Amino acid sequence: MSILDQFRLEGRRACITGGSRGLGLAVSRGLAEAGADLVLIGREPEALATAKEELSATGRRIDILPADVGDPGSSEAAARRVLSEFGPIDILVNNVGGRRIPTPTEELELSDWQRIIDLNLTSCFLWSKLLGGAMLPRGWGRIINIASISGLIATRGIGGRSYETSKAAMIQFTRALAADWADRGVTVNAIAPGGFLTDPNVRWFSERPELRTTMESMVPMGRLGQPHELAGLALYLASDASSYMTGSTLVIDGGYTLW
Numbered sequence: 001m002s003i004l005d006q007f008r009l010e011g012r013r014a015c016i017t018g019g020s021r022g023l024g025l026a027v028s029r030g031l032a033e034a035g036a037d038l039v040l041i042g043r044e045p046e047a048l049a050t051a052k053e054e055l056s057a058t059g060r061r062i063d064i065l066p067a068d069v070g071d072p073g074s075s076e077a078a079a080r081r082v083l084s085e086f087g088p089i090d091i092l093v094n095n096v097g098g099r100r101i102p103t104p105t106e107e108l109e110l111s112d113w114q115r116i117i118d119l120n121l122t123s124c125f126l127w128s129k130l131l132g133g134a135m136l137p138r139g140w141g142r143i144i145n146i147a148s149i150s151g152l153i154a155t156r157g158i159g160g161r162s163y164e165t166s167k168a169a170m171i172q173f174t175r176a177l178a179a180d181w182a183d184r185g186v187t188v189n190a191i192a193p194g195g196f197l198t199d200p201n202v203r204w205f206s207e208r209p210e211l212r213t214t215m216e217s218m219v220p221m222g223r224l225g226q227p228h229e230l231a232g233l234a235l236y237l238a239s240d241a242s243s244y245m246t247g248s249t250l251v252i253d254g255g256y257t258l259w
């Protein structure tokens with residue numbers, strides 16, 4: 001197989017949680033352009049429908065399922081529906097996540113802590129267990145966990161440490177699960193992004209341009225990432241090109257964690 005053929009995804013089906021916007025949409029576009037059919041998960045049906053319309057231009061089959069992945073009960077029910085209605089799934093991208101609550105620890109409510117752990121970590125466990133578990137008998141699968149550099153370092157000047165904690169746990173879950181499934185054809189890897197210009201960040205920076213300048217000054221490359229700059233890495237991890245890689249966390253941050 002030629003080197004470029006190793007990146008082709010024809011005949012594969014990928015499920016991307018949070019595939020309707022932001023980094024998830026950029027990853028979805030990349031996987032579809034490489035030949036994969038997709039199942040996209042998100043809360044807002046309109047955003048999913050818009051993504052489906054856009055991504056259908058690739059000629060791939062695009063299915064959508066509205067669900068709240070942050071609530072363990074509805075998250076598990078949605079994962080089971082994906083398997084029964086759209087399976088088999090070859091590639092799972094656990095992308096949904098966020099900080100959401102920038103409250104200092106000394107003021108953080110237990111319920112808020114738990115909500116972020118469920119959003120970032122419990123969802124990753126449930127979808128890996130169900131969709132990843134169903135890959136094992138077929139002997140081929142790819143799980144890609146979208147973590148964060150905040151799982152490796154503490155982000156300066158912001159509260160909500162349930163985010164750092166859940167992303168760090170996601171990275172270690174990636175390693176442990178990768179070890180368990182390494183000889184069964186299913187690889188498990190993580191991506192740790194730095195700051196990317198997704199729509200909410202663009203809006204936030206347009207209201208507070210001084211924050212963007214501060215953020216950019218902390219990045220050796222002097223700029224934040226564009227969502228499409230994550231897609232090539234996700235495609236590598238989703239394809240046969242990464243056949244000997246498992247349990248890794250790949251940092252993509254313009255050099256942010258170098259200083």
Ligand SMILES: NC(=O)c1ccc[n+]([C@@H]2O[C@H](COP(=O)([O-])OP(=O)(O)OC[C@H]3O[C@@H](n4cnc5c(N)ncnc54)[C@H](OP(=O)(O)O)[C@@H]3O)[C@@H](O)[C@H]2O)c1
Nearest residue numbers: 018020021022023042043044068069070096097148195196
């Ligand atoms: N953007 C960055 O700079 C950055 C940096 C490091 C790590 N990350 C990580 O990258 C991942 C994606 O980030 P993003 O900035 O693209 O995220 P985002 O803008 O918050 O969300 C993007 C997608 O997730 C869906 N979503 C959010 N909450 C959901 C829920 N509870 N259930 C189902 N779908 C949900 C959204 O659709 P709906 O709103 O319609 O549900 C949308 O499709 C996250 O895990 C984040 O922690 C991002």
